[in-house]
Amino acid sequence: MIDGGGNRRSGRWDRIVLKLSGEAFAGESSYGIDGEIAVQIATEIVKVRSEFAVDVAIVVGGGNIWRGMTGAGAGMDRAQADYMGMLATVINALALQDTLERLGQPTRVQTAIGMAQVAEPYIRRRAVRHLEKGRVVIFAAGTGNPFFTTDTAAALRAVEIEAGVLLKGTHSGTDGIYTADPRADPDAEKLDEVRYLDVLSQGLKAMDSTAVSLCMDNELPIVVFDLMAPGNVLAILDGHSIGTLVS
Ligand code: UDP
Numbered sequence: 001m002i003d004g005g006g007n008r009r010s011g012r013w014d015r016i017v018l019k020l021s022g023e024a025f026a027g028e029s030s031y032g033i034d035g036e037i038a039v040q041i042a043t044e045i046v047k048v049r050s051e052f053a054v055d056v057a058i059v060v061g062g063g064n065i066w067r068g069m070t071g072a073g074a075g076m077d078r079a080q081a082d083y084m085g086m087l088a089t090v091i092n093a094l095a096l097q098d099t100l101e102r103l104g105q106p107t108r109v110q111t112a113i114g115m116a117q118v119a120e121p122y123i124r125r126r127a128v129r130h131l132e133k134g135r136v137v138i139f140a141a142g143t144g145n146p147f148f149t150t151d152t153a154a155a156l157r158a159v160e161i162e163a164g165v166l167l168k169g170t171h172s173g174t175d176g177i178y179t180a181d182p183r184a185d186p187d188a189e190k191l192d193e194v195r196y197l198d199v200l201s202q203g204l205k206a207m208d209s210t211a212v213s214l215c216m217d218n219e220l221p222i223v224v225f226d227l228m229a230p231g232n233v234l235a236i237l238d239g240h241s242i243g244t245l246v247s
Pocket of ligand 1: 020022023061062063064066067069081082083085086088089142143144145146148149150151153
């Protein structure tokens, strides 16, 4: 029983926002949704809900389908291309919803762009109520505004619903924040902890600066970790030092 709460441990936080990049869903290929990866990610979320007394909200990206910058780079109007990117996140959200519900986890998708036939509109108080009832809430369509990213949407939603942490899952094999790109620079060192201002001033690859600033201004800690290593979210909630803590 996922929602029973009987033997569930209290973790480090009562409520978390998990940011899943769109590319994580693509698996080995860089495009589309790999069903096995979706099941792997959903299984971890279900385990988190069954083992810990924690509310889980998710923000999904869309980079596996479309990125606004790609269109803008090819001469498209940037805002138009960004709206396409926001719609791409809805496709991932619906796929994740389906996968979670097949595993028995009740969910709701809320979108920042109205599309009443497929999902609820984003309503903060309603999202919080769903979380209190044990549903996983998936936020889609980013912030609803072009020129932003889903990292910023994750920071914004996390602050709005008073989450204790923003867990930013990476998919590219890097397991946290490094002093340089570890795939290009053999001297790159992993940082276990780093201050928001250092991320911003040193241009460290964590999240975009708008997202980091929003977290800094609202004292919301961020954990950047390898999403593809099973058990990482559970270990983070259990208090293990996984990835990089930005605070
Ligand atoms: N996007 C946007 N506003 C937002 C969030 C996303 O315009 O608030 C668009 C933007 O074009 C972005 C695309 O949606 O490239 C997909 O989101 P993102 O790149 O953040 O996805 P991820 O990198 O997490 O897969």
